Amino acid sequence: MKSFKALAAVAIAAALAMGSVTGAGAAGKTLSLGAIAKPVSLAADQAEYGNRAWFYQAVYDSLLVKAEDGTLKAGLATKWSYNALQTQLTLTIRTGVKFTDGTALNAAAVVKNIIANRDKNGPTANYLASVKQVVADGNNVILGLKAADPALLDYLANTAGTVGAPSNIGKASAATSPIGSGPYILDKAKTRAGSKYVYTANPNYWNKANRKYDALVISIYEDTTAMTNALKSGAIQGGNVTTTTVNTLKAAGLKMASGYVDAKGIYFSSRSGSKSCISDVNVRRAINTAFDRAAMLQSLDNGFGKVTTQYFSTASKGYDTAFDKKYAYSIDAAKALMAKSSFPNGCTITMPTFAPYFGEAVYSIIKAQLGKIGVTVKEIEETGGTFISNILGGKYDAYLMQFERAGNSWQFLNFMITKGATFNTDNYEEATVTKLIADFAKASAAKQPAILKAINTELVNNAWFCPWYALQSNFAYKGIVVKSAQAGNIIPFLYNIK
C-alpha cells in the first residue's frame, strides 16, 4: 500500500511538474489566512472586529493598535491624553501618511472618520455613543465626551478608530471598494466576494517594517471541515478553528494560539416584566443549577475551556473565583428552586436554535436538561439572517450564545448590563446594579475593583445569565509567527501576525 501511494504521488507529481515550473515563484511571499465569516461591508465606518477584523485591518489603519496582551500602542495617533475629568480626549495624528487614493491623512480626515463611525449606523456606532463632539486642532483631534468612558481608548484600538479616506465616506461603493492608508490594497479583480479576498501590498505604506508579507489572501471557510482541510493541506497558514478539530490539527503539526475570549452559555432576555418565567429569579437560578458545566464543556467542546458561572472575564477586576463554585450541578437543587419559584409546576420558554453555527447536539442537551426541572423549551429554528435581529427584537426568552467577554469592564457593562446596552434587550434593571454602575463611572481607579466585585455579586446571585464556561478560542497556524492569542479578540489582529 505504501509503495502504491508513493508511486501514485510520484506519477501525478511528475504530470503536474510541467505546469509547476511556469507557475511557481510568481506568488512571492503571501500570507494566506482562513476566516469563518465573510464581511458585510468593507466601508471603514462599518468595520467589525471579532472574526472579521482582518478585512478592515488589511486596508485601514486604526488610531490605536493593541498588542497581543491588550496593551495599547500608537497607531495613526502617536499620542493620546485625557483631561482631568476624563471627558476630553486629545489625540495627536501621525504626519506623512497618505491614503491610497493619494490624499493626505490629517486631523480633519480623522474627525470625519470618527463622526462617520459614530453616525453611520455601523457596528461601531454604539462604541462612540459617549462622544459629544470631535474637532481638529492643528495636528490634534479632540473628542469631547458626554460623560467619562473608561473603555473609549480600547474602542479606538478596535473598530471605532478605523480611518478611511474621507472621499469614500458615505459612498455606496465604499462597501466594496475600501480606500485606506493601511498595509494592503484590495485587489477587486481577483477577489471573489464571499469566498476569497485578495490583497496586494500598499506601495506607500508608512509602516513597511511591520508588514512581513507582500500579499494577503483571506479565504472564507464557513464549514469547519473545509477550514480544517485547508489548514491540514497547507492551503492557508492560519485560521480560527473549532474545539473539535484542535487535536487533529495539533497532530498534523499545527500550533495553537489559545485564549478565552467568549463565554458560552444561556443568556436571558426577558427578565423584566412578568410575561415569562425567566423574570423569576429562582427559575433563572434553577436553570443555572440544571447543567453539569464540566460535562458540558467536555462533551460539547472537547474540554477546551474553563467552567464558570460568571460573565466577567478573569482579566476583569470584578472576577471572583469563589463564584465559580456557585450553582453546582444538581437536578434536585434545581427542582427545589423551581418549587420555590412562582412556577412550581414548571413553565415554557421560547428559545431560538441556530444549528448551522452551534450544531444541533447542544440544543438537544438544553432541551433535555431543562425538561428535567420542568422547564419546557419551545424551540424556534433560525438558519441565519434573522437570528441576531430576532434576539435583539426580544422575540425569545433565552438563547444559547457565546459572547465575547471584554477585559474592559466598562465595555462589558455597556454591552450587556446597563439599561440600553445592546444585549439588554428588554432593558432590565435592578436598582442596586444601576446605582453601582453610576458609582463606577465616577469612581477613581482605586475604588473601581470593589464596585465591580459588588456588581458581579449581584449579577451572579440574581442569575442575570447562565454562562457555562469560558470557551477556549483556538487560532491554528503553521509557517507564520503568532506570539499568543489576541487579548479581547477571537483571532490575532492582522498586524500582530508576523
Next chain:
Amino acid sequence: MSLLNIENVEVTYKGKGLKKDFKALKGVSLDIRPGECVGLVGESGSGKTTLGRAVLGLAPVTGGSITLEGREIAHASRAERAELARDIQVVFQDPYSSLNPSMSIEQILTEPMLVRNWSKADANKRVRELLDSVGLPADAAERRPREFSGGQRQRIAIARALALDPKLIVCDEPVSALDLTTQAKVLDLFLEIQERTNVAYLFISHDLAVVRHLSHRVAVMYQGEIVEWGQGEQVTQNPQHPYTKRLMMAAPVPNPVEQTARREERRRMMAAGLI
C-alpha cells in the same frame, strides 16, 4: 335493404402546427347488405383502412353519413358507440398488437361482455362457445396471447369480434400477416362463420386474390376515392378502371408460364399507357 350505408364520407386529419390538413377520404360511398362480404382493396395510403376506422368510429368523419340500419352512426357519442359495439365489431391486421399481451384469453374475450354486465357464468359459457367456433381448444382461455401462433391469435381476435353476435365485422387486413397455409385456413374460417351466422364483413385487404376469394362485391380504392365498385368476379377478373387493371396485372401469378405472359402483357399495357 342495406345493413350499412356509407354515403359521400370524408375524413380529414387535422395537421399539427404548420402542417396542412390531410384529406384521407374524399367522398366515399358504399353499402353492405346483411350477411354480405364487401371487399375493399387498395394499396397503402389509398384510404381503405381509414374507411374501416370511420365505420368503427376511430377516425374523424368530416363529411357525409354512415348509417347502420337507418341509424346515423358517423358521429355517435361514446355511449352510443358502446351500444353499437353489439352490432359492429373488428378484426385487425396485426395479430400481435391487437391482443393485450398481459391479459389472458378469457379476459380478452369477456371484456365486451363484462361491459354489458353479463354474469360470470354466462360469460364463461360464451367463451367456451367462441373458442370452439374458431377451432381453439377450451383450455386456451387460461393462456396468454404470446403462447399462440399468429394464426391462432387471429382466431382469438375473430372470437372476440363474434362475442356479441354482431351484424357487421370490419376486417382490416386480417390475413396479410399470416403465412400462406395459415392464411388459407383463416379465410376458410371467415367463410364458414359468415355462412353460419350471417354476419356481414367489410373486408379490407391489399391482396386482390384474397378479396376475390371472399367478397360478394369489391370496391377498389385509390388516393382516398373508390375508383371501381361492383361484383367481385367482375372487378377482380375483368376490371374497367385503369388502376384496377394495373393492380391486377402487377400481382405476380404463381405459375412461371402464366406469369411470363402476364408480365409481357403488363409491359405492353404500360407502354401503351393503358394502365
Next chain:
Amino acid sequence: MLNFTLRRVFNGIVMMVAVSFLAYFLLYIGAGNVARLILGLEATPEQINELNEQLGLNRPFIEQFLTWLSGAVRLDFGASWSMPETVNEVLFPRLGVTLTIVALTTLVAAIIAIVLGTLAAIHGGFVDRIVQFLGLIGFAVPGFLVAFFLVTLFAIQIPIFNAVGYTDFSENPSEWAKSITLPVAALALSALAAVAQQVRGSVTDAINMDYVRTLRARGLSFNRVVYKHVLRNAGGPALSILGVQFVGMLGGSVLVEQIFAIPGLGPYAVSSTAVSDIPAVMGLVVVTALVVIVVNLIIDLLSAALNPKVRLS
C-alpha cells in the same frame, strides 16, 4: 436547420420569461417582511417603511416584476440583501468558476463514458462489468461522500491535489489543475456512470439495427461501421442523457463546491438561502435556468446535426 434553430431559440426565450415570472412570484410572495430581513439589527418601523419605499416593495407586484425583468434582460439582478456587492458582481465571477468545473466534468465524463460504454456494448465481459458497477456506484453513492473521500485520500493523506479553494487558469495553470481535479472527479462519477450506461444501451441498440448488417454486407468492416454509423446514431440518446446529467451536475456542484470551499455558485446559493437573500436567490435560479436552457439548446442542435430526423420534429 435555420428554421429549427430559430424555433428552439424562441422557445427558450419564452421559457426563460416563464421561469423568471414563476420564480419571482413564488420567491417575493413567500419572502414575507423583506425590509426586516435586510435591516436586521435594530430596525425601527420608520426605517422599514423607508426601505420598502426604496426597494419598491410597496408597489404592485406586476410593476415590481417588470422592473426586475427590465434589469434582468441586461443581466442586472439588482442589489443583494446580504452582501454589499450587487448580485451581478458576486454571481458572474462565480458562474464562471462553476461553469468551468461543470463543463470540464461534462467533457471528461462524456469522453470516458463514450469509450467505456462503446467497449462494453461491443466486447461485453470485463469492461461491461466495470460499466455496470460504475453505474451502480456512481448513481447510488452521493457525490459529496465521494468528494470527501477524495479529499482525504488525495489531498491530505497524499497531498497531490488541493483540498480546498480554486485558482483561475489564467492565474496559474498548474494550480488550476490541482484545484480542479478532485471536484471534477467527484462530480464526474455519477454523470460518467449514467452516460456510460446510456452509451452502452444505445450502442447495443444501434448495433442491432438492420442498416448495420446491410452496411457490413456492402463490405464495410465492423469497426468502420461502429465508429462511423453506430456511434453517430447512438449519439442522440447519449447526448440527451448528457444534458440531463449536466443539469444534475449544476445541482451537485452546490454540495461539492461547499466541501471544496470553491468560490462557485454553490456556497453562494447555500449562504443566500440561509439568510433569505431573495435577489441573490432569484439571480441564481434565473442564471442556472438560463444555463440549462442554453445547454439544452446546444444539445438539441447537436442532436439535429447528428440525426436529420430531429430537425423535422
Next chain:
Amino acid sequence: MSNTTIKREGLARKVLKNPSGWMSAGFVFAIVLFGVFAPLVSAWDPNEPDVYSVLGGPSAAHWFGTDSAGRDVFTRLAFSTQFSLETAALAVVVALAIGVVGGLIAGYFGGWFDAIASWMTSILMALPGLVVLLAAMAVIGPTMWGAMAIFGVLLSPAYYRLVYTTVRGVRNELYVDAARVSGLSDLRIIARHILGVVRAPIIIQTAIIASIAIAIQSGIEFLGLGDKDTPSWGAMLNDAFRQIYDAPGLLVWPSATIALVTISLVIFANTVRDELERTGPRVKKIKGLGKTAAQLADDAAEVATIVHAAPSRTNDALISVSKLAVGYPNGQGGVKQVVHNVNLTVNRGEVVGLIGESGSGKTQTAFAVLGLLPAGGRVVAGSIVFDGKELVGASAREYDQIRGGRISYIPQEPMSNLDPSFTIGSQLVEPMMKVLGLSKSEAKAKAIALLTRVGIPNPELTMKKYPHEISGGQAQRVLIAGAVSCDPDLIIADEPTTALDVTVQAEVLDLLRDLQKETNTALLMVTHNFGVVADLCDYINVMQEGRILEAGPVLEIFQNAQHPYTQSLLDSILEGGPARGAYIAPKGN
C-alpha cells in the same frame, strides 16, 4: 403449486426469483421495517442527549456508539431511516401523483392539456433541482416535508414523460382500438389496458426516483438546512462531518445506509428492467458450440431432400452450401438448431429461390452465407464454399473482402436498412470507395449512374436526401443500387419486395430481373411468395422448419411437387382461384 400458476409466472415472481432481485428488494424491505419499527428497536430515545457519553464508541449499551450529544447512534439511525424514507416517499408520491395522472391524461386524451402539460414539463426540466430547492427553502424555511413536496413537483416530469410516451405508444396499439370498439369507456380502457402497461416502467422509475429523493434529502440535511429536531441520515452525516477527526466512525452508518439503500433500489430497478426485457430464458455465453451426438444423429436421420432432375442446369457452382447447420444458444447451455443439414447450390448467372414460411430458416441460411448471423448465432456444422473458398471459419478480414464486392445483399425492409443519419449519397459512395478503391468523385459519378439505372428520378437531388425523405419504393431501389454497386458475383435478396405495394413490387421485380440479365449476376432469392418465385427464379428450394424438403427447376416444382408440404403450399395459393359467387340475401331478412 399447480401447473397453471407456474405458466402464468408474473413479473413480481420472476424478479424475486432472481438473486439480485430478491436481495435488493429484501434489503429495501428490511430497511423499511427498520424505519417503521424504529420506536421498538431500542430502549433509547433518539433525541435523549447524554453529556457523559459523548462520542462513545460501540459498546453493549450503544451498539453503534454515541454521537456528539451522547445520543445512541443505532436508535438515531432507526429514526433517521424512518424520517428520511418518509420524506423521500413524500417526494415520490407527489411526483407520482402529478406525473402519472398528468401523463395519463395528456397521453390518452392529448389536446390542449397535452400542450400545456408538455410545456410545464419542459419548464420544470429547465430548473436545476437543488438550486430551486434551496431557493424554495429560502422562502418556506427549514422544513423537509415542504422541501420534499416541492422536490416531488420538480421530479414529476420523470414520471410524466415516461407515462406519456408509454400511453402514447399503447394508445396506438390495436388492442386499445379493439377495446374502444367493444364499447369500453375511457376510464375502463385506462384501468384495464393502460395501467397494466405503465405499471412496470413506473416501478422501475420509482426505485430510481426514490434513490434520487434520498440523495437530495440527505444532501440538504447535510448542508444543515433541514429540520434540526428530527434525526435524519443527512443530519447524522452533518454531525459526523463536524466530528470527522474526533470520531470518524460516525460517518460510517449514515453513509453506508444511504449508499446501500440507493444501490439496492437501483439494482432492484435494473432487475425489473432486465426481467421485462428478457423474453426467453437467460442467455449464457457458450463456448464451443458443437453439435451434440443426438443432433448429429437427428441430422443424419433426416429424410433426404427430394431433388428433381435439372437437366438444363449448368454445373458451374458459384456457391455451394453443404450440410449446413445453424444454431443459437438455448439458454440451458445447449444449442437450439434452426437450420439443419441444408444443401444448396447457386450456379453462376442463375436465379435460385429459397421459399418457405416464417420460421422455416430461409433467412438464417442467407445470413449464414453472408457471415452475418445475428448475435449468438453461428454455423455449427457444414460448409459454405464460395468460388472455391471455404467461408465457414473465415476471418472477419476475409469476409470483409468478400462481402460487397463478391457477395452482396438486398434486405427486406427498405427503411430500416438505410442509416437514418447519413445521406443516400454517402451511403452509396462509402462502400464503393472502400471496395472498389474509387476516388470520391468517381464513386459519386457511379452512384448517380446507378440511381439513374434503378429508375430514381433526379438522382443528383436524391443523393443529398436522407432516407426519411424518400418513399419506401425508392428506398428499395437505392438498396438495390447499393447491392449491385460493387459488381458482385452473387446477390442474396431477402424478401426484397415483401414490404412494398404490389404495383411497386412489380416494378422492383422488373428491375431485379433486368439487372440480373444485364450483369449475369447469380441471385439467391429468399421469399415466401410463389408469385415472386414464378416471376424470377430458375431453380427453387422449399424450406420448412430448418430443412430443405424439395428442390428442383421452377416449372418442375409448380407442376410436379412431390413433397406433401410443397403441395399444401401450392394448394393454399388463392391466385387463379374462383371468385366468390353472387350475394344471396339470408333468409328471414
